[in-house]
Amino acid sequence: MENQARESKFELSVLGALGIMGSTIFYVFIIFAGLLIFLFPIGLIIGEFTPVSFEKLKEIANLLSEPIFKIILIVVAVKKAKKISDNNFRISYLGKLNYKLLLSVILLMIGYYFWYQSSIGVVTNKIPLPEFLEEVFKDMELHPYPAIFSIAIIAPIYEEIFMRGIILAGLLNRYSPKKAIIISALIFGISHFNIVQSVNATLIGLILGMIYYKTNSLILCIAVHMTNNIFAMIMGVAKEYMGYSPNIISFLAGVIIFIGSAMLFFRYLRELGENLGW
Template identity: 30%
Template sequence: MQENALRQERKYCARLGWALVLTTVIMLVWQVGLMALSLAGRLAGGESTYMLLALVGYYLLALPLSYWLCRRIPVPERVQRPLTVRLLVRWFVIGIGLMWVGSLIGSWLNDLVYQIANLETVDLVTETFNEMPLAVMLLGACVLGPLCEELLFRDLIAGRLARYGQKPAAFISALLFGLYHANLSQFFYAFLLGLLLAYAYFYTGKLKTSVVLHMLFNFYGSFVIYLLPEDGVLPVLYGLSWPVLTIVGAVLLVRGRKRQLWAHGPCAPSMRTVFGSVGMALAIILCFVQAATMYVY
């Protein structure tokens, strides 16, 4: 790649990094502002309003600014393929398996870190969902959250990184998606799901594909359990569905690995180009700092 072209590619990647930095900073400022309003008694609607705004409110500011920042980055054309029910079910089953395996790894490492730090084990993600009203969880975690995250990580980041090829774009966007969750409990399954969501996005060429899948994953993983009775056969069947769907998903994933379709991009993939900018490096550092604060406070 010629020096001028390489310099231009670094600028593109830097802008993507700064877009993620902007989103993270706005999120932190937004949460601090909401907390201040809540402590001052000036936030109408109580805890439900606070949680809903904390979940997705900052995206209303961050997403338009991020898209504006990256407006000059070329977006490679994508092949349009139909989204069938069969494909949706297949990806859903595979995704549930990835969620379960990733959550087991993340939970184990999260507990290990707390033990090494000689702290009482805390699962902040579970605690947050337990305190969240069902209506807020449904709207925030299962509708608005997936929509905004797919706009950011699949359409904005993966869609523009596809100029280096769809496979590198899927990996990088999934890695950033996992880091963005800023905790060990969610990192691994967010990364694995990020790969699947990027593939579904590229395969059909439609953002709605990854949005629908993301909504289904969040609904099944975080909302369904609260709709079931505490006792009886339904919670047992729900618990068993995770290892069963994991086995089925593994079979589907292995059998279909040779039929995967990844398009190449107009530029040669280079991790040094993507991550070798201040914007991208700072975005990753911020994610690590957020994760570290979980074990401090």
């Protein structure tokens, strides 16, 4: 079965994919800077006449500003994609979707998490984080609710619409599936701007790219991405308060879960009549 994304005239080269990312971010930062200039004095006025502390206002602002920022970014990116494709671009959300596929990809990501953290992650986690990222994590600790909302919900939805729904969809219309998936995964990794997260993000990008290509479903990709982020937060708490650390048992468990769920995934695709050829 030919992937449905190929019905669109929307094509992206490697430079085109990087260009659409760069230009979109540029436009959004201009818009976001304008919003900050407009909203900052309003926040000061509200803080002056209400008992709400500055930290509380900052937390509320963080909670509201990020989804607005990401929505604007997606709108700008979609408009650019429509312009490139002569208004013949649309994002495919559902595609092949059922509870069996959903369960298999969720287990796939849990297996991947244990495998990665017990192998490659042991090495990458020893690499010092960039200073700007350390500051981000410190701010997350000070404002946990916006951080959880962002990591568990906003980031997976935004990143999947942008990286798989737009970037990968355009690459699939220009390159072979393998090449398109690899390119999109590398772009996804590079977009994290630090080696610690980039290695993991690239590997996850390969998994998400394969899922998107085989199912044409952003919903499945979003579910997998949410699973990864939420499970990482849960395991982070387990490491800090329960003394959990990756070991050979978690590595073997991850490998077994990953391989078993991958077999189930492809089995369920065959039941749906999917052509598994590349």
